[in-house]
Amino acid sequence: MKTKFYQIVLLCIAFVGMAGVVSAQTLTGDPYDTFNRTSSITQKANVTLNSVRQYTIPGDATVASASTFVWKIKGGAFVTDAGGATILDPAATSGLTDNGDGTLTYTLLGDASKESSVFVKWSSADVTSYVAVYEETAFGCYNSADPFRGFQISVTDQLEIWLADAAQADICSGDEGTVRIELPATTGDAAANYYPMTINYTVTDKNGDAVTDSPFSLELKTIDVEKGVDTEDGRYFYTISRGVLAVADVTVDDFYTITLEGVVDAFKADGTIGNDAANNKYPSHRIDVRHLPQTKQMVQN
Amino acid sequence: MKKFFQHIILLILALTGAGWEAYAQTLPDDSWTLVQVSENSVHSYTVTGDINMALPSEFVWVVNGGTLYTDATALTLAGNGTTAQVNGVAGNKSTLFVKWDDGTGAGYVYAYEISSFGCQQPITLQSKYTGVQVNKVAEATARFLKEARDYCTDDGETYLGIELKGLAPFNLTYKMGSDPAVSLTIEQTELMDLDADGDTDDYKLIVPGWAGITEQTNIVFMIETISSDGTTGTIGSFGSHTVRIHPLPDKPVITIK
Numbered sequence: 298m299k300t301k302f303y304q305i306v307l308l309c310i311a312f313v314g315m316a317g318v319v320s321a322q323t324l325t326g327d328p329y330d331t332f333n334r335t336s337s338i339t340q341k342a343n344v345t346l347n348s349v350r351q352y353t354i355p356g357d358a359t360v361a362s363a364s365t366f367v368w369k370i371k372g373g374a375f376v377t378d379a380g381g382a383t384i385l386d387p388a389a390t391s392g393l394t395d396n397g398d399g400t401l402t403y404t405l406l407g408d409a410s411k412e413s414s415v416f417v418k419w420s421s422a423d424v425t426s427y428v429a430v431y432e433e434t435a436f437g438c439y440n441s442a443d444p445f446r447g448f449q450i451s452v453t454d455q456l457e458i459w460l461a462d463a464a465q466a467d468i469c470s471g472d473e474g475t476v477r478i479e480l481p482a483t484t485g486d487a488a489a490n491y492y493p494m495t496i497n498y499t500v501t502d503k504n505g506d507a508v509t510d511s512p513f514s515l516e517l518k519t520i521d522v523e524k525g526v527d528t529e530d531g532r533y534f535y536t537i538s539r540g541v542l543a544v545a546d547v548t549v550d551d552f553y554t555i556t557l558e559g560v561v562d563a564f565k566a567d568g569t570i571g572n573d574a575a576n577n578k579y580p581s582h583r584i585d586v587r588h589l590p591q592t593k594q595m596v597q598n
Numbered sequence: 599m600k601k602f603f604q605h606i607i608l609l610i611l612a613l614t615g616a617g618w619e620a621y622a623q624t625l626p627d628d629s630w631t632l633v634q635v636s637e638n639s640v641h642s643y644t645v646t647g648d649i650n651m652a653l654p655s656e657f658v659w660v661v662n663g664g665t666l667y668t669d670a671t672a673l674t675l676a677g678n679g680t681t682a683q684v685n686g687v688a689g690n691k692s693t694l695f696v697k698w699d700d701g702t703g704a705g706y707v708y709a710y711e712i713s714s715f716g717c718q719q720p721i722t723l724q725s726k727y728t729g730v731q732v733n734k735v736a737e738a739t740a741r742f743l744k745e746a747r748d749y750c751t752d753d754g755e756t757y758l759g760i761e762l763k764g765l766a767p768f769n770l771t772y773k774m775g776s777d778p779a780v781s782l783t784i785e786q787t788e789l790m791d792l793d794a795d796g797d798t799d800d801y802k803l804i805v806p807g808w809a810g811i812t813e814q815t816n817i818v819f820m821i822e823t824i825s826s827d828g829t830t831g832t833i834g835s836f837g838s839h840t841v842r843i844h845p846l847p848d849k850p851v852i853t854i855k
Contacts, residue, residue, distance in 0.1 A: 467715040467716070467717075469713075469715065469716065469717030469718070470717065471720070548648075548650045549650065585715075587713060587715040587717045588648075588650070588713075588717070589713070589717050589718065589719050590647055590648040590651065590655055590711035590712070590713050590717065590718060590719065591648045591650070592645060592646075592647050592648060592709075592710065592711040592719075592726075592728050593645070593646040593647070593728070594631075594728050595630075595631075595643055595644065595645045595707075595708070595709060595728045595729050595730050596631075596643070596644050596730075597631070597633055597641050597642070597643055597730050598641065598642040598643070598644060598693075
């Protein structure tokens, strides 16, 4: 028993020496008891509300066996994957604990690469949000002087998109044209979270029926705007090419309505569809297609 | 050097554009109605636009061989007289008048429609343009075939030959002596070739005999006016025809010796 104890102590000393850290100790108590968001972790990150971000910590590559990683988050939830559809339930997930103070702790064994990775969905605009982790070797050792890695999280507004006009000037049957979807700026911290985004929209005809064999060029009604963002006068927009629109019956006019149904940013956060006429934000856009004149034969009187 | 290339490009564009326009439409369209009109006559033309338009359209008119007017008296030019863009009226119709006054033998007028939404058929579509072709006939002229003719007082009903050139029907006014003027409307079917010149353009003006006249008498028939297709024509030579009526000689007295 005594021999084994000394062996563990020696291994801990060896581990700490290889890691180049001068302070190490076997784990007694919870290191998070001394955790402080602003002093224990110094990295900062912006995330979008409801986005899903993956965090990976490469463990000490020199340890013989994979370490255990103890993750702790505030302001979010652990989810199974980047899609974020399944939130892990502490009651049904081994190693996951709801601490009852708005934080969750998730203890995971490092993988074959001695890494650990989690997905977090940031579901709260809490200004004290964070994600932190420390590594505990197979021998129960951790770096007591500087145990934590992680980010102070700032949760920023959801992405918003809209259509700049409720309708556009009448077009003539057979004309081509475009519809612009207004987007947020492609520069700045938030932009890194927003782009590439996926926009879903629908097109209906004057009877309210969905246009499935669309006269619009994008049949799937899904746009990935990773590329192709245009700018003009300080505004950013994506252009839907609606191709040639022609009335089905040459004696009557038609109209189509494009409606923005949803937007998801680069990290699976649902955005919002602007609907504020006072600020020229509209969720839908109507295109009136006017039939061409059917002129009768001239007569001489 | 750069300017040189710019000029070359502009030239190519101009030539291409001209070629396209020529290809785009063939006007006048052979399918348009062909009518005859008198030179300098004024006719109204009406286009009925798309009856399914909620608001009247605009109509672009173009004439070749005449002048566009807004009124039947040809006093007020429509547009610049050659092209005009006018608003349609109730029923989405448009009417303008053309005076066929440029002296050439043929002409046409056409129009196309631009809806109140600014929509129009493509220029490549021939049926976009609706029009009428015209053959212009010289203004009417009238003259007697002969300046004078001798008759006897016992001649029965006879006729005076009047040659009519132009577009039938003709409106002719003549006077016989000091009698009130007489107006006639002469249809094409009433014309014949009295002078055997190969043209069916002569009219028989039937006059009664000279019964009751017992002495040498001259009656002057005068063509007062001639018009056709609403246009006043000219009176040629001979504009008058003198009927010289001679009394019969006394009955010879036969004596027996």
